[in-house]
Amino acid sequence: MNWIDIGQIDDIPLHGARVVKTPVGCVALFRTGEDEVFAADDRCPHKGGPLSEGIVHGQSVTCPLHNWVFDLNTGQAQGADEGRIGTYPVRVEGGRLLIDGDAIGKRSAA
């Protein structure tokens, strides 16, 4: 693991998301009502909708374009839709957000 500090949890609105640009594309960081943080692709496999703009509910997000719902734990589309978004290891330490650089194609800068 190669944890990279990308900001603090309060930078993400509660029930909201922010985008991090990475070598593998845009990754969305979601913050749930319980202050859990998830990282996943910011691109819906259906029509490319920006998931970071979706409504976050429970541990899921709804795509703003056509209402596909994804479980943020597994990245699996829910209900009738078939598809999956990539998820990335992320953790919160002392209010700081840390993302796994290896998983997002980022070699250690150090």
Place this chain on the structure above:
Amino acid sequence: MTQKLVIIGAGMASGRVIEHLLDADPGAYDITLFNAEPRGNYNRIMLSPVLSGEKIYEEIVTHSDDWYVERGITCRFGEHVVKIDREMKVVEGENGHVPYDKLVIATGSAPFIIPVPGHDLPGVISYRDLDDTNAMIEAAAKGGKAVVIGGGLLGLEAAAGLKERGMDVTVLHLMGHLMERQLDEAAGYLLRKDLEARGITVKTQASTKAILGEDRARAVLLESGETLGADLVVMAVGIRPETRLANDAHLDVARGIEVNAQMQTSDPDIYAVGECVEFDGHLFGLVAPLYDQAKVLADSLLGRPNVFVVKELATKLKVTGCDLFSAGDFAEGETREDIVFRDPARGIYKRLVIEDDKLMGAVMYGDTADGSWFFGLIKDGTEIEEMRETLIFGPAFQGGASADPLSAVAALPPEAEICGCNGVCKGQITSAIEGGATDLGAIRATTKASASCGTCTGLVEQLLSVTLGDGYAAPQAQPICGCTQHTHEDVRRLIKSQELKSQAAVWQELGWTTPNGCHVCRPAVNYYLLADWPLEYRDDPQSRFVNERKHANIQKDGTFSVVPRMWGGITTPDELRAIADAADKYDVPTVKVTGGQRIDLLGVRGEDLPGIWSDLNRAGLVSGHAYSKGLRTVKTCVGTDHCRFGTQDSTGLGIKLEKHLWGAWTPHKLKLAVSGCPRNCAEATCKDIGVVCVDSGYEIHVGGAAGMEIKGTEVLCKVTSEEEAVEVISAMTQIYRENARYLDRIYKWLARVGLDWVKAQIVDDLENRRALAERFALSQSVYRKDPWAEHAQNSTTRAQYAPLANLTLEAAE
């Protein structure tokens, strides 16, 4: 071997023949199509909307020039046929001969012209084809007086269209009441009243003696001696089959060209179809039997057995706002009995004619919703004894109300598409039901059917009841979503009565099954809370759909559109310069003028939004809320400022209303318009709330729609001052805000509560009106502000438009 088929006349009947032929066997015939009109097939039924200006010609074209070319049809449009030579089997056109193996005569009908003196003067027009329609539109553009001779379907549609185009119209009708072939006297009376209310003068028992004028028509002289000034005379007394070519060719012709049940004339190689034929003593003027004939004729040409049968017909008038229906035979007779229903206040009249326990005829005016049901009873000769007592109230009162639609759904093939949005067909839904999806929510979850626009929800529910039979009880009211058992209405009621003032309180007190709702219920609950507790509850952006959270409309590629407000559609050179500068600075790919009288900048990147807003703010421009379930625009015409017809300052009132209402959140979008006179150039009568100015004040209209559904408004009330108009509209907006379910436009909500209830609340009860307007003002004290400025100036909010981190750049360091 390919045979030569020549068709004379490119109308709706022959057009349908060609479609059937090409569908069944494209190689069977080499087709040549003559048409005296210099164009192909268009939907003649829609000429009336073209005349009234509701449609344009291009919208009613059925077969374009390309359509004929692609199908290898030789078109001889604008060319008259001179004669048919049966010996040589040749059709002689003005520009040359065409031999045929089979010939179809589809010459349609010609208008009947009363041979009174002056009938051939310029300025006398019949009403048959596009050229006639265009001639009327052109004449109407000069204004003045029009006299329409003939009070039947065509004449009345012409009269309504000409009135719509601003002419002063008089209808002359020979008989005692209008449309005497389709309507009885009572319905004719109501129709006359409606037409007169629109400003059309109707004279019955009026016989035309002459059309007066030297070089062109100037007036119409009646037998009674009365003279009516006329700049335009429209002759619409009837039509007769156009049989000249058939007569000259010595085919059997009575009133029309005689055909057998295979549509064959007395010459076995010559067929006829449409309004020019006579079959078994019948002539045809409506489109349904013509289409039946077309199918039969195509089969005959392909050597397939088929017979044409005359069916009962129903009539509808295509004059917007005049709702009438007539079917069957409604003449009185000794063995016949009538059931009549009248509601004078609403202008409703229904009459059923019964003979031997069967429905023979039906005439309806004002409310024709049950027309097709009655028509079915007439056609099928259903015994009505059992339901006689409630028959006139329609299918809803017959217990087995849903029998008809259900059997229609049951009859659909498995590949029939039910949900157009998601491309789900009946078979997928029935297998989902058989696989255990036994309610609407489960169907949506497993197939997506009815999960998008929702207009097919009724069909899906019918499929559920067809497939599950008694096992499916259509729920009386649907819960908001899977997170709760409560309906929208219950939640609204409980939020008020239990004084629930936060989302957490709603989840807890109302027993939500999810921690914080979902994308369906949370926006609804957020709206209900802010509408009911404007001071206590704070709008939660994270419970809003992206457009309302980011104050811009998301596009399919993830960029946004930015629409600054233009109060009442008025702008200035400075504003336009600021918009142009912003478009340049942020590389806006598309700049579009919207239907709401403002300018849309499309393709703005999310991170540029605060920047472009700041720039626009500096020029005094604020958010147009083009993205919100809230006040969108107030569209206006120029009114008394510039227009020679304007009766009030419609632009000024529009701006006043927009300044008063902007920023308000509503259950769904709210569009307004103010028209300066009844010509209604601002299209106020298809808005959620519309104002039509008249000399004596302001008519306030509500409940229009022009989206997925199209609906004209109903008049709420009339007021005499601008102040009163603003107060009524504030109260209307607030009562809608407080009571409607989330995502119901005003028209949908009105369909639930009824206009009368709303009138009682805000037209009749002045105290309540004032209280509603005050509550609206209180809410506006919080929400009447520019969200763009707030977001652009607040550094925390502003930051959220940019990425949290950019890990692609560091690699270069």
